[in-house]
Each structure stands twice: as structure tokens, then as C-alpha cells.
Amino acid sequence: MNIFVLNCGSSSLKYQLINIENEEVIANGLVEKITESISDFKYYRKNNLELEFELEITDHKNAIQLVLERLISEEHGVIENFSEIDVVGHRVVHAGEKFSGSVLITKEVIAALKENIKLAPLHNPANIVGIEASKKLMPKTPDVGVFDTAFHQSMPEEAYLYALPYDWYQENGVRRYGFHGTSHKYVSERGAEILNKDYNKLKIISCHLGNGSSITAIKEGKVIDTSMGFTPLEGLVMGTRPGDIDPGIIPYIMQERNLSIEEVDKKLNNQSGVLALSSISNDFREILEAAEKGNKRAKLAIDIFCRRVKKYIGSYAALMGGLDLLVFTAGIGENAVQIRSKILSELEYFGILIDEEKNNIKAKEAKISSKRSIVDVYVIPTNEELVIAREAKKVMEKYIEDIVKDLIK
Numbered sequence: 001m002n003i004f005v006l007n008c009g010s011s012s013l014k015y016q017l018i019n020i021e022n023e024e025v026i027a028n029g030l031v032e033k034i035t036e037s038i039s040d041f042k043y044y045r046k047n048n049l050e051l052e053f054e055l056e057i058t059d060h061k062n063a064i065q066l067v068l069e070r071l072i073s074e075e076h077g078v079i080e081n082f083s084e085i086d087v088v089g090h091r092v093v094h095a096g097e098k099f100s101g102s103v104l105i106t107k108e109v110i111a112a113l114k115e116n117i118k119l120a121p122l123h124n125p126a127n128i129v130g131i132e133a134s135k136k137l138m139p140k141t142p143d144v145g146v147f148d149t150a151f152h153q154s155m156p157e158e159a160y161l162y163a164l165p166y167d168w169y170q171e172n173g174v175r176r177y178g179f180h181g182t183s184h185k186y187v188s189e190r191g192a193e194i195l196n197k198d199y200n201k202l203k204i205i206s207c208h209l210g211n212g213s214s215i216t217a218i219k220e221g222k223v224i225d226t227s228m229g230f231t232p233l234e235g236l237v238m239g240t241r242p243g244d245i246d247p248g249i250i251p252y253i254m255q256e257r258n259l260s261i262e263e264v265d266k267k268l269n270n271q272s273g274v275l276a277l278s279s280i281s282n283d284f285r286e287i288l289e290a291a292e293k294g295n296k297r298a299k300l301a302i303d304i305f306c307r308r309v310k311k312y313i314g315s316y317a318a319l320m321g322g323l324d325l326l327v328f329t330a331g332i333g334e335n336a337v338q339i340r341s342k343i344l345s346e347l348e349y350f351g352i353l354i355d356e357e358k359n360n361i362k363a364k365e366a367k368i369s370s371k372r373s374i375v376d377v378y379v380i381p382t383n384e385e386l387v388i389a390r391e392a393k394k395v396m397e398k399y400i401e402d403i404v405k406d407l408i409k
């Protein structure tokens with residue numbers, strides 16, 4: 001079964017064609033700057049074919065069409081025709097409370113996703129465009145939606161409710177949803193697999209530290225808390241987002257600086273975080289380099305970022321009554337040796353002891369805790385596309401099973 005995984009961002013498209021039987025990536029790539037006049041098109045095929053060029057791409061539909069043409073092209077293709085694509089798996093950011101698992105996409109599902117646009121105005125529209133484009137280009141191929149929020153739907157009420165007027169939750173959907181669910185699911189399950197322990201018996205904290213960052217506590221197979229909330233603004237300090245702040249700051253600063261809702265929203269989403277603290281970049285590579293050269297604001301940004309992660313690790317360990325496994329993933333979690341080291345310093349009384357030598361690795365699966373550490377600490381590169389492909393397969397198998405059951409009733 002070949003699964004075509006699509007991850008549509010506001011101006012980008014990530015894709016993979018995966019043979020789900022052996023989980024092999026047959027082709028993958030990235031289209032960036034879709035909304036600009038010239039887009040970057042990257043296509044990689046197994047056995048080392050790499051194509052990177054600039055193209056005029058009008059919109060997401062056009063981008064998907066060009067990717068599909070590449071997949072079947074005589075010179076660079078990997079399949080003969082589209083019938084070799086069995087399912088399209090779509091990453092969708094926000095499913096609200098509607099879906100706690102992956103679903104076959106129908107007209108009703110698309111309508112429900114459209115209703116959730118107000119909850120994820122930056123992400124859901126692009127995801128929907130991707131779904132609609134794929135339905136037009138491959139009308140006979142089923143589409144499955146895999147939601148970032150779904151993994152977190154197992155959270156208890158006491159974790160997802162804010163202490164705000166209750167009708168804000170009932171009538172306006174104001175609650176913690178959590179994001180990066182596909183990534184947290186992958187690395188926590190993979191961690192249990194590496195340890196060869198029962199996922200449903202472990203206490204796990206997974207740290208997804210990238211341009212957007214979040215941390216999740218998973219107890220006995222269920223999410224019991226996660227740092228991102230109603231929107232991806234809450235929680236950890238991020239590239240351009242502040243994470244937790246006093247909500248009283250917003251009305252105060254709007255008045256003081258005469259800012260509109262749109263302006264304050266932009267400040268919080270795009271102009272805060274380590275970018276604002278360092279005044280250098282939202283990219284940790286640049287911040288780390290500047291800190292090494294003695295830049296005080298860069299050092300401060302790193303200190304504040306690490307402090308927040310440490311604070312969450314402590315509170316989540318307390319919530320779960322202990323910790324068996326701590327996992328680092330995403331751009332910073334997988335690559336930034338110094339950041340991991342700083343976060344994990346002085347946590348010995350929690351049973352966490354880092355082995356600095358083992359920690360000196362990038363972008364590969366590795367245990368980084370010392371032999372004396374009670375908690376196992378791992379770096380596990382995330383693989384959201386594989387989770388989407390696995391989910392798409394599961395949904396299709398269930399769908400077929402239900403049809404067969406109906407037939408033999």
C-alpha cells in the first residue's frame with residue numbers, strides 16, 4: 001500500500017510517498033514560498049536522486065500537481081500512474097473537540113474543519129486547500145485526515161479547562177487543545193519501543209523543541225497535560241512566540257502603545273520569543289553562535305528558554321508522580337547539544353543524570369542519560385509523516401473491514 005503524505009503550510013508543502021508495508025520512503029520533498037512569484041521545488045527519490053530548482057507555482061493545487069507529475073514522470077518518477085497511490089494522508093492542525101482520532105475525509109469532515117478555521121486561522125486554511133486540491137487531482141483516491149490535536153484529546157478535564165467563565169468553554173470552545181500531537185505520539189511510542197517496555201505502564205515526558213516548541217506529559221498511554229493551549233502561543237518560549245505570560249499584559253500594552261488586536265497578535269506570534277529576547281534571530285544556531293562570542297542578550301535568550309523547559313519537566317514529573325522516560329525531539333531537541341545539557345543540568349534529585357559524552361550527538365536516536373540515571377533520557381528524531389502514513393493505513397483497513405462486515409450481515 002503506497003501512501004502519499006501531504007503537509008500543507010501557509011506557503012509550503014511537504015510531501016512523502018511511503019510504501020507502508022516496509023515503511024520505506026519512495027520519494028519525498030518540499031515546495032516553499034508558494035505564495036511568492038518564484039517558489040523553491042525540492043524532490044528526492046530513493047537511491048539518491050535529488051532535484052532542486054526554482055519554479056513559478058500559482059497555489060497549493062498547482063504545487064501538488066507538479067509533485068504528482070514528478071512522481072509519474074518517465075525520467076524521475078517512482079510510480080507509473082496515480083492508481084499506485086492508495087491513500088492520501090493529510091496533516092491537519094486543528095480538529096477542535098470533534099475528532100479524537102484520524103478519519104476518512106468526507107464532505108462532512110471538510111465542513112467540520114472549515115468550522116475550526118477560527119481556532120487555527122494560520123494553519124487550517126492551508127490544510128483544507130491541500131485536501132481540496134488532492135480531491136480534485138485524484139478524485140478516486142481516498143483521503144485521510146490526521147490531526148495535531150487528536151493525540152491530546154485523552155487529556156482529563158482538569159488539564160484542558162481554563163479557570164475562565166465556563167460558558168467561554170461551552171459556547172466558544174475556549175480550552176486547552178495542545179499541538180504537535182503527531183510528533184509527541186511518535187517519539188513517546190518509539191521511546192517505549194526502544195526501552196522494550198509497555199507504553200501503557202510508563203510515565204513519559206516528550207519535549208518537542210523546534211521553531212514552535214511544546215512539552216507533553218504522557219502517563220500510562222494517555223496525555224495528562226501539554227504546554228500549548230487554546231492556541232500554539234502558550235507554554236514554552238519559542239522562536240517568535242513568548243509562551244506563558246501574564247494575560248494582563250495584553251490589555252495594558254494595547255492601551256499604552258495604542259495597538260490594535262491585529263498588531264498585538266502579530267507581536268505575540270511573530271515578534272516575540274527568543275527573537276525578541278536576543279534581538280538576533282529566531283534560529284538557535286545563530287543565537288548559540290552569538291552567545292559563544294559573548295553576546296549577553298543571546299545568552300539571556302538561551303537561559304530563559306532552558307529555564308522554561310526545566311520548569312515544565314519538574315511540574316509534569318510532579319503531576320505524574322514520577323518519570324520513567326524523557327525524550328527530546330525536533331530541530332533544537334535533536335541537534336542542540338548545549339541546550340539539552342543546560343536543560344538537564346542539576347536535575348539529579350529528580351533521578352535525571354545526563355552523560356555529556358553520550359549527549360554529544362545530533363539528529364540520531366540515542367540514549368543520553370548516564371548509567372546512574374533513574375530516568376532514561378533519549379534523543380529521538382521525530383517522524384510525523386510516518387505517523388500520518390500509519391494512521392492512514394489503519395483508517396483504510398478499518399473502513400474496508402466495516403464494509404465487509406456490512407456485506408456479510
Ligand code: AMP
Pocket residue numbers: 209210211212239282283284285288330331332335336337
Ligand atoms: P523545527 O521547527 O523542528 O524544524 O526546528 C527548527 C529550529 O531548530 C531552527 O529554527 C533552529 O533553531 C533549530 N536547529 C536546527 N538545527 C540546529 C542545530 N544544529 N543546532 C541548534 N539548533 C538547531
